[in-house]
């Protein structure tokens with residue numbers, strides 16, 4: 001089954017909902033980063049949320065970034081998504097290994113105590129940015145808390161990644177449910193009842209539930225209306241030119257030293273681990289171009 005997101009409303013637009021199946025997205029991320037099971041689960045949950053939150057944005061050029069900075073051994077997570085649900089991401093330490101907690105992958109332990117930052121770049125002068133503390137570091141609850149406290153939208157978020165015995169991804173997915181300000185009390189109560197029937201997203205996905213069927217369980221007796229579906233995928237738009245910016249940031253002195261050493265360098269894209277080679281000639285060109293722009297900028301200042 002290809003990965004996709006379902007968008008829906010319920011109770012006559014009092015609720016909006018998103019559900020996704022993301023096995024291939026998470027498996028692609030796991031392969032790119034050679035991620036351990038707990039890192040794949042943590043990154044997979046954030047990628048799944050990122051894909052759904054990306055699909056909430058309106059314009060083609062809108063970009064969403066989810067950043068988790070915690071004191072745990074995974075050393076933070078970063079995910080970005082566009083409005084077409086193309087998503088990519090990485091963990092600071094994708095090789096992190098932890099003993100299971102209550103028989104489950106210890107995502108909370110890997111992430112640790114810290115902050116969640118959501119940045120939405122919608123082409124305005126300043127991107128929107130909201131930050132909340134991590135309440136459980138299990139990611140879904142942290143996003144629920146973020147939506148309620150930073151965006152003032154009462155929400156319910158469920159995310160899950162289940163690994164195979166061979167450490168590949170068996171299934172992954174999730175949902176985001178959001179209450180509109182005019183949602184009636186009885187609707188909210190019914191939804192809370194329904195949510196009790198979904199103890200874990202992965203147990204339903206593993207039983208073969210589609211995102212549509214997941215929403216049917218969540219919105220039983222609540223008048224579910226599927227609006228549309230959208231494919232989602234792990235996609236990195238890096239190129240030698242884009243990664244060159246990272247080379248520039250090393251600093252002129254250091255690049256000059258590399259040129260003196262006379263050896264090619266290899267720089268990897270954070271998001272997908274693709275390696276790009278820069279020859280001494282490339283490095284000289286980078287120095288020249290950067291120097292030229294700096295000179296031009298200085299001239300403008302005069």
Ligand SMILES: [Zn+2]
Nearest residue numbers: 236238269272
């Ligand atoms: Zn890349």
